[in-house]
Amino acid sequence: MSVILSIEGLVKTFGGLIATDHVSLEVREGEIHALIGPNGAGKSTLINQLCGELVSDAGTIHLAGKEITGLKVPDRVALGLGRTFQITSLLDEMTVLENVGMAIQVREGHNFRILDLVSRRRTIWQEAEQRIADSGLSTRAGIRVADLSHGEKKQLELLVALAMKPRLLLLDEPMAGLGHVESQAMIGMLRETRKTAAMLLVEHDMEAVFALADRISVLVYGRVIASGTVDEIRNNPAVREAYLGAEDELC
Numbered sequence: 001m002s003v004i005l006s007i008e009g010l011v012k013t014f015g016g017l018i019a020t021d022h023v024s025l026e027v028r029e030g031e032i033h034a035l036i037g038p039n040g041a042g043k044s045t046l047i048n049q050l051c052g053e054l055v056s057d058a059g060t061i062h063l064a065g066k067e068i069t070g071l072k073v074p075d076r077v078a079l080g081l082g083r084t085f086q087i088t089s090l091l092d093e094m095t096v097l098e099n100v101g102m103a104i105q106v107r108e109g110h111n112f113r114i115l116d117l118v119s120r121r122r123t124i125w126q127e128a129e130q131r132i133a134d135s136g137l138s139t140r141a142g143i144r145v146a147d148l149s150h151g152e153k154k155q156l157e158l159l160v161a162l163a164m165k166p167r168l169l170l171l172d173e174p175m176a177g178l179g180h181v182e183s184q185a186m187i188g189m190l191r192e193t194r195k196t197a198a199m200l201l202v203e204h205d206m207e208a209v210f211a212l213a214d215r216i217s218v219l220v221y222g223r224v225i226a227s228g229t230v231d232e233i234r235n236n237p238a239v240r241e242a243y244l245g246a247e248d249e250l251c
């Protein structure tokens with residue numbers, strides 16, 4: 001399986017604090033690679049370094065073989081990097097359909113030509129309808145974002161990110177704040193997503209991690225202390241040690 005994301009020796013410091021300390025890991029095509037670790041381990045910092053919101057102090061990032069370490073956010077997006085943004089980035093007064101349609105228009109923007117504007121618009125809205133019909137939001141296309149539940153907003157956030165057709169999707173706690181039923185719906189959506197995009201999944205919900213991950217890397221104090229399959233990570237003494245006091249989370 002080829003490597004879609006390769007990180008080598010990535011470092012980020014804040015003053016005297018080393019938030020990510022020579023992090024190296026790989027995400028392969030078609031896999032969900034979970035990144036877990038205690039609070040303050042550096043997971044969000046790493047995601048922000050990868051998407052270009054934080055400039056790294058050292059190390060390299062390659063996406064599908066191309067070095068993207070020094071690129072700006074839009075250039076990384078153009079090369080196939082996607083991420084779910086905070087729910088607040090959804091357009092509250094617009095419908096589910098309009099939010100997905102807008103994302104597709106952004107993706108297609110550079111292809112617009114005056115002459116085929118009308119037919120392009122039709123294609124865009126058809127794609128938006130199809131993406132929604134295939135998701136857990138199939139009955140919510142005409143609903144304003146403001147009237148959606150928290151779980152539905154998280155699903156829409158994922159749909160909007162997918163409308164950009166990323167090759168690699170960075171997910172920062174997609175299960176946060178979801179109830180059991182909503183979590184199951186999100187797990188279903190992420191399983192479907194695996195068919196089109198590899199994912200680096202930062203998540204505290206271990207049930208979801210174990211249900212979804214092909215491989216897991218464990219970050220503690222900014223360092224990767226272990227990388228492996230679900231079983232390897234569950235049975236790794238150093239990982240259990242890092243989670244001491246919350247051991248049943250790993251059972």
Ligand SMILES: Nc1ncnc2c1ncn2[C@@H]1O[C@H](COP(=O)(O)OP(=O)(O)OP(=O)(O)O)[C@@H](O)[C@H]1O
Pocket residue numbers: 014017018019037038039040041042043044045046
């Ligand atoms: N902008 C910043 N300025 C200063 N320190 C920061 C900044 N961002 C993060 N940190 C520090 O870097 C360390 C790693 O934080 P980070 O948010 O990446 O951890 P995390 O693993 O995502 O934690 P959590 O699971 O609680 O979200 C923490 O000690 C945090 O306080």
